[in-house]
Each structure stands twice: as structure tokens, then as C-alpha cells.
Amino acid sequence: MNLNWDFIIESLHLYGEAALTTFRLGFWGILFSLFIGVICSIILYFNIKGLGKIVKIYVELSRNTPLLIQLFFLYFGLTKVGIVLSEEACAIIGLSFLGGSYMTEAFRSGLEAVGVTQIESGLSIGLSKLQLARYIIFPQAISVSMPSLGANCIFLLKETSIVGAIAVMDLMNITKNLIGMYYQTYESLFMLVVSYLIMILPLSFFLTWLERKVRYAEFGN
Amino acid sequence: MYEQDNEELLVIKGLHKEYNDLIVLKGIDLKIKKGEVVVILGPSGCGKSTLLRCINGLEKIQGGDIRYKNESIVSKDVNLQDIRQQIGMVFQSYDLFPHMTVIENILLGPLKVQKRNKKEAMEQACELLDRVGLLDRQDSYPRQLSGGQKQRIAIVRALCMNPEIMLFDEVTASLDPEMVREVLDVILGLTKQGMTMIIVTHEMNFARSVADRIIFMDEGDICETSEEPEEFFTNPKTERAKHFLNIFQY
Numbered sequence: 001m002n003l004n005w006d007f008i009i010e011s012l013h014l015y016g017e018a019a020l021t022t023f024r025l026g027f028w029g030i031l032f033s034l035f036i037g038v039i040c041s042i043i044l045y046f047n048i049k050g051l052g053k054i055v056k057i058y059v060e061l062s063r064n065t066p067l068l069i070q071l072f073f074l075y076f077g078l079t080k081v082g083i084v085l086s087e088e089a090c091a092i093i094g095l096s097f098l099g100g101s102y103m104t105e106a107f108r109s110g111l112e113a114v115g116v117t118q119i120e121s122g123l124s125i126g127l128s129k130l131q132l133a134r135y136i137i138f139p140q141a142i143s144v145s146m147p148s149l150g151a152n153c154i155f156l157l158k159e160t161s162i163v164g165a166i167a168v169m170d171l172m173n174i175t176k177n178l179i180g181m182y183y184q185t186y187e188s189l190f191m192l193v194v195s196y197l198i199m200i201l202p203l204s205f206f207l208t209w210l211e212r213k214v215r216y217a218e219f220g221n
Numbered sequence: 222m223y224e225q226d227n228e229e230l231l232v233i234k235g236l237h238k239e240y241n242d243l244i245v246l247k248g249i250d251l252k253i254k255k256g257e258v259v260v261i262l263g264p265s266g267c268g269k270s271t272l273l274r275c276i277n278g279l280e281k282i283q284g285g286d287i288r289y290k291n292e293s294i295v296s297k298d299v300n301l302q303d304i305r306q307q308i309g310m311v312f313q314s315y316d317l318f319p320h321m322t323v324i325e326n327i328l329l330g331p332l333k334v335q336k337r338n339k340k341e342a343m344e345q346a347c348e349l350l351d352r353v354g355l356l357d358r359q360d361s362y363p364r365q366l367s368g369g370q371k372q373r374i375a376i377v378r379a380l381c382m383n384p385e386i387m388l389f390d391e392v393t394a395s396l397d398p399e400m401v402r403e404v405l406d407v408i409l410g411l412t413k414q415g416m417t418m419i420i421v422t423h424e425m426n427f428a429r430s431v432a433d434r435i436i437f438m439d440e441g442d443i444c445e446t447s448e449e450p451e452e453f454f455t456n457p458k459t460e461r462a463k464h465f466l467n468i469f470q471y
Contacts, residue, residue, distance in 0.1 A: 120279050121316035125330035125382060126306040135329060139320045217362050218319045 007184045008191060018174040019195045025088065025170065026157035026199075029095030033156060034149075036096060037103025044104070045111040055104070062101035068162055070094045075166040091163040091170075099156045106152055110145030111137065143215045150207035157200060171195050228254045230290060230386055230417055231276065237284030238271055238441075245271045247441040248285065253386070256415045260428040260450070263438035264465060269421045272438075273388045276419070277310045290385075306334060309379030313391040315371040317363040317378070323350075324359040327378045335382065342381070349377045353407050369400025376407055386417040393424055425469050429454050437462045 040055045042048075062070075074090040085093070114137050122136045142149075164173030175192040179185050231253040238246040245268045253259055261269045274280045276287060278294055278301045287294050294304050317326050324346060331342040350356045353373040363371055372392055379387060389408065393401040405427050411418065412431050422428055428435065428450065435453045437445040445462045447453035457463045 115316075117312060117314055117316045118318065121312060121318070123279065124277055124305055124308075124310040124312075125378065126302045126334040127330070128302055128334075131333055135333065136318060140318075143320060217321065218364065220362075220364060 003190060004184055004187050007182065007187050011178060011188070011191065014174055014178070015171065015191050015195050018169055018171045019199065021088070021168065022157075022160050022170045022195075023199060025091050025095060025160045025163060025168070028092045029099055029156050029160065030153050032092065032096035033099025033103045033152070036100030037107050040100065040104040041107035041111055044108050059101040059104055062097055063105075067094060067098050067159055068165055070097055071163065071166050087163075087166050087168045090166055091160070091168050094163075095156055095159060098159065099152060102152045102155070103149065106145045106148040107141065109148070110141035110143075113144040114140045140218070143218050146211045146214050150204075150211055153207060154200060154204060157203065158196075161196075230255050232288045232291075233276070233285070234288075235285035236272070236275060236282060236287060238268070238275060238280060238282050245441050246275070246282075249441075249443060251436070251443070253417065253419065255385075255417055258412050258416075258418045258420065258431050258433045259436060260432035260434070261419065261421045261436045261438060262423075262425075262428060262465070263444075267438045268441040269438050270390050273310070273390050273419060273421055277305060277308055277388060302334070306330070306382050307385045309382060309384035309387040311372070311375050311379050311387070311389050311392050313394050315363075315368070315375045317371055317375055319363050322360050322362055323355070323366075323374050326363070326374060327381050330378070330382045346377070346381050349380055350374075352410070353377055354403075367400060368396045369403045372396065372400075372404045373407055376404070380411075386419070387411065389418065389420040389422070391421050391423065393422065425454070425466070437465070439465075 040058070043051045043055050071090060071094040074085065074094055075087070078085065118136055118140065119132060122132045127135065160170055161172040163170050164176060167173075171192055175188045178188040182188075229252050231251075233249055233251040236246050236249040236251075237244075249268075249272060251259075251272075261272065263269050271280060275282055276289075276294075282295055285295075289304055289308065292304070293299060294301065317323075318329070321329065324343075327346045327350070328339075328342055331337045331346070332339060335342075347356060347359070350359055353376065355370060355373055355377075358366060358370065358374075363374070366374065376392075392408075393404050396404065401424065405424065408418070408420070408427075409431060420428070420431070430450075432450040433448070435445075435447045435450050436443055437447075437453070437457070437459070439461050445453070445457060445459045447458075453462070454466065457466055
């Protein structure tokens with residue numbers, strides 16, 4: 001099979017732009033997801049009155065509906081009631097809404113893995129509740145959650161591939177368009193795969209490195 | 222308010238503790254003088270560990286009073302953090318912080334809670350580590366240490382806060398026999414320095430040699446108190462204690 005290299009070279013800049021869009025969506029989506037995850041898991045862990053229930057409903061709702069439907073709701077549904085958001089804003093909000101619940105569960109399982117005796121041991125040397133959280137509970141929770149947090153980051157970056165459904169020009173969408181316009185199917189798909197790999201492989205290596213670093217103290221290599 | 226003897230560090234009156242419907246401590250009265258080594262013996266589930274945990278404020282109590290230096294530690298407005306700094310506690314399962322090196326474990330309290338000068342705290346930590354023979358392990362992580370080493374570090378961690386009294390909760394119960402010795406030697410060293418201690422243990426020979434006073438507990442109550450450990454071990458007054466001690470004879 002011969003690839004049409006001229007086509008590939010000509011469409012490079014389009015893929016470059018689309019890759020930047022995908023990266024931007026992934027970056028903000030992951031960042032907000034982590035933020036939501038930290039807040040919600042703390043609410044669940046410390047059983048903060050009133051809010052715990054809301055978080056539980058959010059987590060169930062978010063995890064048990066497809067991202068596509070969430071995006072449609074944001075993009076078409078909200079428009080009906082007069083809230084008009086840009087395509088990218090919808091995509092980022094959608095990703096964060098979905099990712100937030102996954103991150104919540106990842107952090108929560110980490111927090112719950114911190115043993116009661118660790119907490120008592122910290123209390124017995126006179127740590128305040130805040131110090132206990134900062135020096136004992138959070139560091140240990142993060143090192144337990146690290147593998148699932150990393151998996152979630154990669155999952156979210158890959159999930160960006162459906163935002164074309166609300167007209168965001170990401171990698172997947174540009175590929176579909178190019179195939180539709182020029183019938184250069186193999187070339188377009190080849191570029192698509194390469195573009196994702198260029199983004200996801202370094203992220204994956206970075207996360208593996210980070211995981212090892214964070215977990216070294218407790219778990220060794 | 223009653224007058225308290227200056228020498229009495231800890232006074233427990235009518236301590237009552239229950240979990241749901243299970244009564245664990247039935248009105249314990251106990252006074253601990255400064256410099257005294259009290260060993261608490263008794264069968265599993267008799268409430269001896271719970272008693273220690275109450276003294277350190279880790280358990281809510283349902284009745285009675287615990288006074289440390291004439292300050293009630295069960296009143297609502299007590300600053301438990303202050304009191305816990307003065308009451309060192311060592312647990313059965315060591316409970317070192319696994320994400321910190323040995324020296325970080327030891328210095329967490331002195332630096333973050335007591336806000337001491339790093340250099341001075343470090344010197345004390347090293348001196349204590351040296352005393353328990355683990356100065357060369359200060360940069361190790363807990364997972365790299367044996368059980369006996371971990372427990373010695375846990376003792377150092379408590380000591381580095383300069384506590385007035387130390388509580389030992391079955392600190393050798395999960396150790397291999399050969400490691401028991403190294404931990405008990407450290408505690409024995411403390412008795413020589415006049416440290417006030419309450420020790421819960423199943424090591425009868427150790428209890429015999431370090432105790433100023435033996436307290437025998439059963440079913441949430443103090444059954445027998447003896448100021449002469451030798452007398453208690455050879456000729457216990459209560460039937461219950463006799464029976465308990467017999468278990469240790471082969």
C-alpha cells in the first residue's frame with residue numbers, strides 16, 4: 001500500500017491545528033476534573049453535611065450517562081433555555097463533568113485506604129486535623145490513587161475524540177472531514193493515529209515516571 | 222475541685238467506657254506518680270488497651286474523669302493537642318508513616334507541632350536514634366526496616382517530643398521473639414532514666430523486672446494491684462490472677 005505523501009505533507013498544518021485543539025481540550029478537561037475530584041472526594045471522605053448527597057448524585061449521574069449525551073445536553077439543551085456556550089467551552093465542561101466523577105472515585109479510594117492507625121498515630125504526636133490531612137492523609141491517599149488518576153488522564157484525553165459531534169475541530173473531526181472531501185482515507189487515518197500517539201505516549205511515560213516517584217517511598221520500585 | 226498531690230501526674234477516677242451496649246471499662250480508678258512504671262496485665266479483651274487509648278484521648282468516654290497534671294482531658298475545652306504532646310504513645314503495629322523516611326517520621330512532631338528549631342530537634346533525634354542503635358537507618362523508609370527496628374523508631378518518634386509520660390500498648394505483640402528483646406531493652410533503658418510509663422504487655426518476665434506496680438485487669442475492671450511485682454507473680458491474691466498467670470506456666 002502506497003501512501004500519498006504529498007497529501008500528508010499538505011494536510012500537516014491542519015493536523016497541527018487540530019492536535020492543538022485536542023490538547024487544549026484534554027489539558028483543561030483533565031485539570032478541571034482533578035479539581036472537581038479533589039473537592040468532591042474530600043466532601044465524601046469527611047462526610048460534610050448536606051453536600052455528601054449532592055456529590056453522590058453527581059457521581060452516579062456523570063458516570064452512568066455517555067459523554068456524547070452530556071455534550072448534546074450542554075450544546076443543544078442549554079441553548080434552548082437561552083444559555084449559549086461556545087463549542088469548545090461545551091467540550092471542556094462536558095469532559096470535566098465526566099472526568100470529575102472518575103477522579104472523585106480515584107481520590108476517594110485513596111483516602112479510604114489510609115488506615116485508622118495512621119490517623120491515630122498522627123493524633124498521638126499532637127497533629128491538628130489540618131496537619132493530619134496535609135502531612136499524613138493526603139500524601140498517602142495520592143500515592144494509592146496515582147495509578148487510577150493516571151489512567152483517568154489518558155482516558156480523558158482519548159475521550160476528546162467525540163467532541164466533533166458538537167462541531168469542535170479536533171483530530172477526529174478533521175480526519176472525518178478530510179476523508180469526506182478528498183477520499184484519502186488511509187492517509188487521513190494514518191495521520192490521526194500518529195497525532196494521538198505523539199500526544200498520548202509522552203503523557204503515558206510522564207505518568208509512569210510520576211507514579212514511580214510518588215509511590216517509591218511506600219511501595220519501592 | 223480536689224487538691225492533687227504534686228507528684229501525681231495522672232489521676233483517673235471512675236472511668237467508664239462503652240461501645241454501644243458493650244461495657245469495656247467499669248469505673249477504673251488509677252493514679253500514676255511521676256517516675257513510676259506501671260505494668261497492666263490481663264487477658265485479651267479486658268480493656269487494658271482501651272484504658273491507654275482513653276488516656277491519650279483517642280476514645281470518647283462515657284463517665285468519670287481523666288486528669289493529667291490536674292487538667293481534665295475529657296472536658297470540652299481541653300486542648301488535646303497540647304496534652305498529647307506530653308503523653309507519648311507507642312502502638313502494637315508501630316504505625317510509622319510509610320511515606321516518610323525514618324528521620325522525617327521522627328521530626329514531624331517536633332518541627333510541625335512543637336515548632337522547634339530544626340538543628341536542635343535534629344540533634345536530639347540523632348542522639349535518640351544512636352541510643353536505640355539505628356542512627357545509620359535515618360534515611361531509610363519504614364518498609365526497609367524489620368519489625369523490631371520499626372518499633373524502636375516508633376519509640377524514638379514518641380520520645381523526641383519530650384513527653385512526660387509514655388504509654389506502651391503491647392508493643393512487642395507482633396514481633397518475632399528475637400526482636401522482642403531489642404525493643405524491651407529500649408524500654409528498660411527508659412526506666413533507668415526515670416521515665417514515667419504505663420506498659421500493657423504479655424511479656425511476663427519483662428513486666429516482673431521493670432514494674433514498680435502491677436495492675437491486673439479483667440472484664441473491664443482492676444482486679445488486683447500490687448506494689449511488689451515479685452509478690453504478685455509468686456503469690457497473687459485473687460483467683461482470677463492466679464488462673465491468668467498459670468496460663469504462662471508450662
